[in-house]
Amino acid sequence: MRQRLVAVVLNLLLAACSSIGPASVPHDRIDNGSSIGNSWKEQTLLNIVKLRYADMPIFLEVAQVIAGYQLQSALSGSFTLGNFTASLIDRLTATGGATAASTYTDRPTVVYQPLTGVDFLKRLMTPIPPSSVLFMLQSGYAADRIMPIMLDSINGINNESSRLRRPADQKFTRLVRLIREGQLAGAIQIRIERPKDGTESSVLIFGPSKDPQLAAKGTEIKSILGIKQDLRELQINYGGYSGRNDEIDMLTRSMLQIMLEFAAVVQVPEVDVAQGKATPGLVEASDAALNGPPLRVLVTDTAPQDAYVATQYNRRWYWIADTDIQSKYTFAIIMLLFSIADTGVRGSAPVVTIPANQ
Numbered sequence: 001m002r003q004r005l006v007a008v009v010l011n012l013l014l015a016a017c018s019s020i021g022p023a024s025v026p027h028d029r030i031d032n033g034s035s036i037g038n039s040w041k042e043q044t045l046l047n048i049v050k051l052r053y054a055d056m057p058i059f060l061e062v063a064q065v066i067a068g069y070q071l072q073s074a075l076s077g078s079f080t081l082g083n084f085t086a087s088l089i090d091r092l093t094a095t096g097g098a099t100a101a102s103t104y105t106d107r108p109t110v111v112y113q114p115l116t117g118v119d120f121l122k123r124l125m126t127p128i129p130p131s132s133v134l135f136m137l138q139s140g141y142a143a144d145r146i147m148p149i150m151l152d153s154i155n156g157i158n159n160e161s162s163r164l165r166r167p168a169d170q171k172f173t174r175l176v177r178l179i180r181e182g183q184l185a186g187a188i189q190i191r192i193e194r195p196k197d198g199t200e201s202s203v204l205i206f207g208p209s210k211d212p213q214l215a216a217k218g219t220e221i222k223s224i225l226g227i228k229q230d231l232r233e234l235q236i237n238y239g240g241y242s243g244r245n246d247e248i249d250m251l252t253r254s255m256l257q258i259m260l261e262f263a264a265v266v267q268v269p270e271v272d273v274a275q276g277k278a279t280p281g282l283v284e285a286s287d288a289a290l291n292g293p294p295l296r297v298l299v300t301d302t303a304p305q306d307a308y309v310a311t312q313y314n315r316r317w318y319w320i321a322d323t324d325i326q327s328k329y330t331f332a333i334i335m336l337l338f339s340i341a342d343t344g345v346r347g348s349a350p351v352v353t354i355p356a357n358q
Contacts, residue, residue: 032065032067036062036065038309039062040335041308041309041331041335042309042310042311043059043060043311044331044334044335044338045297045309045310045311045318045319045320045331046311046313046318047059047259048259048262048263048266048297049263049266049297049311049313049318050313051259051260051263052263052264052266052268052278052279052281053268053272053277053278053279053313053314054278054279057259058114059114059115059120060113060114060115061113061114061115062110062111063111063113064109064110064111065108065109065110065111066108066109066110066111067108067109123255123341124254124255124256125254125256126254126341127238127251127252127253127254127257128150128252128253128254128255128337128340128341129238129252130236130237130238130250130252131236132150132252132337132340132341133146133147133150133151133250133252134190134236135190135340136150136340137179137183137188137190138190141333142180142183143176143179143180143183144176144177144180144293145293145329145330145333146333147159147176147179148160148168148176148293149253149258149261149293149330149333149334149337150252150253150258150337151250151251151252151253152251152252152253152257153172153240153241153250153251154172154175154225154248154249154250154251155225155226155241155248155249156240156241156249157169157171157172157175157224157225158172159172160172161261162261162262162264162265162281163260163261163263163264163281171224174220174224175221175224175225178217178220178221178224179221181217182214182217182218182221185211185214187214187217187218191233225248226245227245227246227247227248228245228246231246234246234247234248235247235248236248236250237249237250238250238251238252239251254341255337255338255341258334258337259334262295262297262334263279263281264279264281265281265295265296265297266281266297266299266318267296267297267298267299267318268281268299269299269316277314293326293329293330293333294326294327294330295320295327295330295331295334296320296321296324296327297318297319297320297327298318298319298320298321299316299317299318299319300316300317300319301315301316301317302317303317304317304319304321306321306322306323307319307320307321307322308320308321308322308324308327308328308331309331
């Protein structure tokens with residue numbers, strides 16, 4: 001009896017001393033990551049919809065996620081050995097008891113931080129650097145996806161604008177197609193130069209090709225851009241077209257411009273436009289894009305059942321269908337551009353003190 005009681009006590013003590021932190025990492029990390037990612041998508045879609053309604057976009061960042069666990073155990077016991085009957089001197093009686101209690105507490109701390117202020121607004125309205133366009137191309141993103149999203153014009157050749165109802169210049173459409181074909185063939189190379197004393201510069205290189213068709217496409221690209229045919233390396237600059245024949249001038253869009261472009265193609269009820277609640281745009285989903293990457297944002301009065309992302313605004317649901325892979329791809333590029341554009345300029349993060357319990 002005594003040995004059994006001692007064994008029970010030791011097992012309880014070992015259980016109380018075991019750590020619960022490592023076991024919680026696999027599911028907590030995945031669950032928190034999924035929740036933050038989903039809320040980020042919903043926030044991005046909501047801000048695009050709000051711009052269609054002339055509402056101010058608001059960004060709230062999850063600055064910190066702190067998981068706090070507490071396991072408290074209490075153990076008490078008693079053991080008595082003696083002779084409780086005076087008439088039976090040779091009989092010993094043993095009595096004992098043990099009580100154990102345990103309390104588990106999970107108190108996650110999530111710190112939110114609004115992205116506001118002059119620095120953030122400047123970043124939101126600052127055009128994306130041309131080097132980011134080239135980085136996206138070099139990373140394997142299709143030119144016919146990212147160039148219509150990120151560029152307003154290149155060497156004076158206009159991209160389409162859904163917001164302004166401006167169709168793309170035919171030369172722009174042809175140029176994007178040729179660059180995409182050059183991507184697939186490996187004929188176009190990109191180099192980013194960072195001199196010690198000077199600003200970062202981007203260089204687009206037309207690699208040599210023994211294929212007559214590829215060589216002809218390279219010649220056509222230079223002809224569209226108004227560049228001398230004997231040049232292999234071209235400097236990339238930001239801004240309007242300078243008219244020079246030895247450089248490429250990209251007029252890129254800011255993240256605010258990109259959001260406004262896609263806000264113009266959000267499907268909204270016609271009555272909202274008629275009543276002046278929403279700005280005029282491409283109301284019908286079938287007209288959601290002129291020539292560029294599609295983004296079909298649908299609207300319903302009830303929560304959708306099969307949505308890739310959904311958000312509620314003015315008692316209506318705006319969503320992208322999970323089966324619409326083209327819109328999902330476009331939306332993912334928009335979210336990626338927020339990180340590339342470095343719009344998360346903010347002040348010092350709050351300091352969170354977590355009490356330690358021993």
